[in-house]
Amino acid sequence: MPELPEVEVVRRGVAEHVVGRVIESVAISHPRAVRNHLEGAADLAARLTGLKVESAERRGKFLWLTFDEPDTALVVHLGMSGQMLVQAADAPVEKHAHIRASLNDGTQLRFVDQRTFGGWALAPLVEVDGTLVPEPVAHIARDPLDPRFDAESVVARMRAKQVDIKRLLLDQNVISGIGNIYADESLWRAKLHSLRIASGLSRPALRGLIADAGAVMAEALAAGGTSFDALYVNVNGQSGYFERSLAVYGREDEPCRRCGAPIRREKFMNRSSYSCPRCQPKPRLR
Numbered sequence: 001m002p003e004l005p006e007v008e009v010v011r012r013g014v015a016e017h018v019v020g021r022v023i024e025s026v027a028i029s030h031p032r033a034v035r036n037h038l039e040g041a042a043d044l045a046a047r048l049t050g051l052k053v054e055s056a057e058r059r060g061k062f063l064w065l066t067f068d069e070p071d072t073a074l075v076v077h078l079g080m081s082g083q084m085l086v087q088a089a090d091a092p093v094e095k096h097a098h099i100r101a102s103l104n105d106g107t108q109l110r111f112v113d114q115r116t117f118g119g120w121a122l123a124p125l126v127e128v129d130g131t132l133v134p135e136p137v138a139h140i141a142r143d144p145l146d147p148r149f150d151a152e153s154v155v156a157r158m159r160a161k162q163v164d165i166k167r168l169l170l171d172q173n174v175i176s177g178i179g180n181i182y183a184d185e186s187l188w189r190a191k192l193h194s195l196r197i198a199s200g201l202s203r204p205a206l207r208g209l210i211a212d213a214g215a216v217m218a219e220a221l222a223a224g225g226t227s228f229d230a231l232y233v234n235v236n237g238q239s240g241y242f243e244r245s246l247a248v249y250g251r252e253d254e255p256c257r258r259c260g261a262p263i264r265r266e267k268f269m270n271r272s273s274y275s276c277p278r279c280q281p282k283p284r285l286r
Contacts, residue, residue, distance in 0.1 A: 002078050004143055004177030005220035007061050010084050013235030014065070014109070015056040017086040021103040022052045030098035033111060036077070036121040036136075047122055048074065048101065057133075060143045060176025064123075064134050071125045073134040076111070079118030085110045086235045143177035144214030145221075155206045158198045165201065166194035166268065169213065178213055181226055181249045184274045186213040188248045188258075193280045194266075194273045219245065248274040 002010075026045035028034055037044045051067040058064075063084075065074040076084065085094070089108050093100070099111035099120055111120060123134040131148070133140075142149045154175050158168050168174050169183040178186070187194055189212040190205070198206070220226055224234065226243050243250075247257050251274060252265040261278040 002225070003061060003179035003182050003217070004145065005182075005217050006225035007058055007063050007078065008145070008221055009225045009234050010078070011056045011058045011063055013086065014063075014084055017107070017235055018065070018103065018109055019053050019056060021105055021107075023048050023050065023101050024104055025049055025102045027100045027102075028098065030116065032116040033098035033113060033119045034121065036075075036119055044120065044122060047072075059133060059137055059146070060140050060172055061179070062137045062140060064137070066125070073123050073125050075121050075123050075134045075136055077118045077121075079113060079115065081113055081115040082118030083112040084235055085112055085237060140172050141174055141176045143175065144210060145177070145217060151207060151210050154210060155203055158206050159201070159203065161198045163198055164194060165192060165196045165198045165209070166273065168198050170269075175210070175213070177217065180271055181246070182213060182217055182220065184249045185216045185247055188276060188280060189216060191279050193275060193282050194268060196283050248276060250274065
């Protein structure tokens with residue numbers, strides 16, 4: 001699943017190539033791509049036609065566009081394989097291009113989604129903590145790269161939880177933008193095992209972990225995100241290369257970049273956790 005850096009790469013590309021353009025028409029070829037827009041494909045296409053894109057916004061892993069029509073947002077869920085590509089109108093249409101929005105500069109914004117878990121939906125904007133966000137995003141916490149992110153309040157919430165620390169890193173209601181990849185990378189930097197209980201960690205330890213999460217995602221963003229296959233690309237179809245800098249994720253049995261011990265992989269919430277057995281010792285059984 002794309003995480004904060006990958007979604008931010010897409011947001012920046014959309015901001016550069018789409019903001020200021022007018023949507024002249026919308027073609028939708030797969031119903032699943034608009035399944036969260038309850039009024040249906042025809043309604044979505046009709047309401048988008050003629051709108052001018054004013055901004056591309058993001059909170060955590062959530063991306064949306066705003067328009068010159070007040071209080072209206074297009075929420076874009078990338079799912080597991082969604083791509084937002086900007087192409088010339090006469091460029092060959094990708095096999096899984098389920099939505100094509102034609103813009104007034106002769107380009108198209110295409111939503112390409114091989115696995116069809118993502119999609120587009122229109123939603124009203126609501127004010128949450130002084131910021132306008134789409135209604136489906138209202139419950140999502142701020143992320144570490146948000147200028148208004150309050151680390152101390154997140155530390156306080158974490159210390160009140162008798163929960164494994166990795167579960168909290170993945171809880172988008174507590175801190176957003178972090179998925180499995182960057183949770184493992186942040187915990188490795190902080191020298192914490194994923195099963196450490198949040199309430200048992202000191203405030204300085206939690207502050208350090210949150211700072212590490214912000215740092216690793218900022219570095220990933222600078223590298224264009226993490227691309228394990230051709231599905232994770234920017235609006236020009238280019239892959240990110242942060243995978244080369246990953247310390248633990250996906251590196252089972254390879255040497256730890258800090259101490260040389262072989263990286264271990266363990267089961268965690270129907271997925272995998274990667275850590276260093278020496279730098280991140282397991283906590284004692286509760």
